[in-house]
Amino acid sequence: MHILSKQGYDQEAKVEKRGLLIILLNICLIMVFVALTFTAAYTQPAPTKKEQEKVSITIYSASFGSAAYLICLALADTLNKYHPWIRATAMEALGGMAGMKEVITSPPEKRKLCLSFSTDINVPQAQKGEAYFKGFQYDMRLLSNAYAIFQPMLSINPKIRTKDDVIGKRVSSSGPKGSTRSAIVEYSLNAWGIMDKVKYQYIDIPETKDAMVDGFIDVSGAAAYIKPAVPYRLDPKLEELVATKTVYLIHLSREDWAAYQPKAEYKFDWGMVPKNAIRPGMPEEEKGSIRLTNGWFAPIDMDPKITYEIAKFISQRHKDIEKQFPVAACTYREMQATGIWTEDLIHPGALKWYKEAGIKIGR
Numbered sequence: 001m002h003i004l005s006k007q008g009y010d011q012e013a014k015v016e017k018r019g020l021l022i023i024l025l026n027i028c029l030i031m032v033f034v035a036l037t038f039t040a041a042y043t044q045p046a047p048t049k050k051e052q053e054k055v056s057i058t059i060y061s062a063s064f065g066s067a068a069y070l071i072c073l074a075l076a077d078t079l080n081k082y083h084p085w086i087r088a089t090a091m092e093a094l095g096g097m098a099g100m101k102e103v104i105t106s107p108p109e110k111r112k113l114c115l116s117f118s119t120d121i122n123v124p125q126a127q128k129g130e131a132y133f134k135g136f137q138y139d140m141r142l143l144s145n146a147y148a149i150f151q152p153m154l155s156i157n158p159k160i161r162t163k164d165d166v167i168g169k170r171v172s173s174s175g176p177k178g179s180t181r182s183a184i185v186e187y188s189l190n191a192w193g194i195m196d197k198v199k200y201q202y203i204d205i206p207e208t209k210d211a212m213v214d215g216f217i218d219v220s221g222a223a224a225y226i227k228p229a230v231p232y233r234l235d236p237k238l239e240e241l242v243a244t245k246t247v248y249l250i251h252l253s254r255e256d257w258a259a260y261q262p263k264a265e266y267k268f269d270w271g272m273v274p275k276n277a278i279r280p281g282m283p284e285e286e287k288g289s290i291r292l293t294n295g296w297f298a299p300i301d302m303d304p305k306i307t308y309e310i311a312k313f314i315s316q317r318h319k320d321i322e323k324q325f326p327v328a329a330c331t332y333r334e335m336q337a338t339g340i341w342t343e344d345l346i347h348p349g350a351l352k353w354y355k356e357a358g359i360k361i362g363r
Helices: 006-043 067-082 096-104 122-128 180-192 205-213 236-244 254-263 304-324 326-330 348-357
Strands: 055-060 086-091 114-119 140-151 153-155 170-174 199-204 224-226 248-250 269-273 287-299
Touching: 055 067, 055 096, 067 086, 067 114, 067 140, 067 287, 067 304, 086 304, 096 114, 096 122, 096 140, 096 287, 114 122, 114 140, 122 140, 140 180, 140 269, 140 304, 140 348, 170 180, 170 205, 180 199, 180 254, 180 287, 199 205, 205 236, 248 287, 254 269, 254 287, 287 304, 304 348
Parallel strands: 055 086, 055 114, 170 199
Antiparallel strands: 114 287, 140 224, 140 287, 153 248, 269 287
């Protein structure tokens, strides 16, 4: 029989203890590893929100150098400088209606990234496929007004100063047949109830000026731009007329406007041109007139997120837009949705912003 000495027992005990310690140490290491792995799984930083992809839009304006072209260029430049993900390019068009038609006729993928700079009347015309938009019907909506314009009737004859004085006179349309200008002149004549009592001729603004000076035309319509912090002025093509002649604005009363509005094919807003708005003594007192708005319009299939962002941007950055070109001084928050507009005529994204911001819609 093999008998261990005391020394042998001690050595064997030490070996067993060492083995137990190694086993315990391994278990502890496994437990620590598992614990660290478990903790790491729950302490990983949350995934960051996906960065908004940049979107490039095209803004169709009007002829190069015009107020519409400059204000669209100002908006595009300001968006490119300050907006985190919207990039814009201002494109020249032959006019507001031509720009809107360019948007409507673009392929769907391009169209939903385009805006036009047009006049309020162009929206119902485009929606109905009428006038310039015959055969090109499409649902365009307001994104934001840029500025308002009065278009009063005027003469340079001191004997033609009221609606009754216009009866039997030669009246210029101020624009081609079917144009916004001619529609406004026809609206005024109908509101006065004298459309069939005048000698109406389709003559554009440049020819109208000379025809009035030469005595071939007695009455015409003319745009008077409303620009806060900027003097009122008539259409640039009539500036020479204003500089050399006394111009008389012919009053359109609120009552005549309101009575005709329900019957009118196209609705126009109404307002008062202040006394001395154009120059001292012109007009000699407040004069009622058709009021319309020019602004940016979006196709209904443009992403509401984009129109929301641009409407909000214009509200918050209009001073920066103005710095690009002084003509943009007319664009400001309070008038972005005023005029003939109702909620169904405003793009859903822009409408969301106007409601959030408490911006007035309509009259």
